[in-house]
Amino acid sequence: MAETPKSGESSNIDISKLISEMSKLSSPSFPSYHLPTSFNISSLFTVPMDRTNYASWKSQFEDILEMHGLTAVINNDTKPPKMQEDGSVHPEFAKDKLVLSWIKATSSSSIKTLLIPCTTANQAWKMLAKHLSPLASTRIRILRDQIRTLKKDNDTIVADYLNYAKSLVDSLVQSGATMDDDEFISYILDGLGLEYKELATTLHLHPNINFDQFYDLALREEHLQKRMSLTLTTGVAMAADRVPNERNFNSKLPSHNHTNFRRNRGRNWNQGRGTRRTGQWEQTQKIWPSNQPSQHREWPSNQHSQYRES
Structure with a gap:
């Protein structure tokens, strides 16, 4: 008759075998390496x-x-x-x-x-x-x-010009190249032109300025130039309005002054210059010029007949 195992011995053997089998099933095929399957690389790009x-x-x-x-x-x-x-x-x-x-x-x-x-x-x-x-x-x-070769057009505001320049340097960095702020700002400043020479002087006094600081200074300079241009335009408009106002004031003067002026001018012209003109009737002397032949005046026919009867 076969010997039966003691109480508790069979259960210990079965548990040890079960643990051994489970360890084989749960062990990876290549335990020395773990793939980073949970890593989302797209989040970094x-x-x-x-x-x-x-x-x-x-x-x-x-x-x-x-x-x-x-x-x-x-x-x-x-x-x-x-x-x-x-x-x-x-x-x-x-x-x-x-x-x-x-x-x-x-x-x-x-x-x-x-x-x-x-x-x-x-x-x-x-x-x-x-x-x-x-x-x-x-x-x-x-x-x-x-x-x-950056160049700002007259119709382009400074903000759009600077944003376009920044997009170019960002694309340059994405392509694997670099450009420091000093070099980048110098190219931007050349494209702004002589109108922003005061800004160039400011940058000369502050050589270590970065692009963000330069951005604010450029916008302030543009705002200042617009205010100066508006002030100049207003002054020119006021000067232009002053001329018609003066004309309207002169037109309201008494009319006899203008009449006397024209009357005096006509008298002087007849006396001073009229005697030197030939072939014309002299109003002051009431005579015919000697070098112009007399003209025969034709009378109506009925007047001729009356003259003969008388």
Whole structure:
């Protein structure tokens, strides 16, 4: 007859076996590595990567890879195996797919189309460097030229001009280049023209001013110029109104003054200048000029007949 186990002994054996089996089921396939599946990389890239900001995206993406210990993934030329001998996913393959998904998640729609043929993170990394690095260098040169040749139009207010200039330097930073505030402000000031020479003097006295401080000073200078222009325009308008007022005052003078003036002028003209004009009737002397022949005056026929009868 088989020996039966003592009370409590069978339960201890069963519990130990159960714990052993559960530990096998709960153990990961590659316990030495944990993928950061809960990490949302899109939250760190508010602007998707495109042809204009590739350099800044590349720099930030490399920092993230280094923080998670995944820098070797983009440098691995060989394609990692997909499965292990026990049928589980190979950890190197999981790392590669994770980095590849990060690249696509932070790219714009046009860049995602470019990355369709890429099956590994290394292929995608090289594809981006091949197609976007030369474009990034060209864009940096274009942005620098646009900043150096800034010019404010007469119809543009200072606030719009400064905001446009700031957008250019922000795009320059996104492209991977830098420009300090002193250089940037000097280009902006050149574009403002001679009307803001007083502002240039202020900046000369305060050489360490930043862009935000310069922004406030430029707006104040514009406001001051508008006030001065309004004062000048008002003075010119008042001077122009003074002329018709004086004319209206002269028109209200007594009319006999003007009559005497015209009467005296007519008398002087007849006496002084009328004697030197030939071929005209002299009002003062009541004579005919000697060099002009007399004219025969024709009488009516009835007057001739009456004269003969008499």
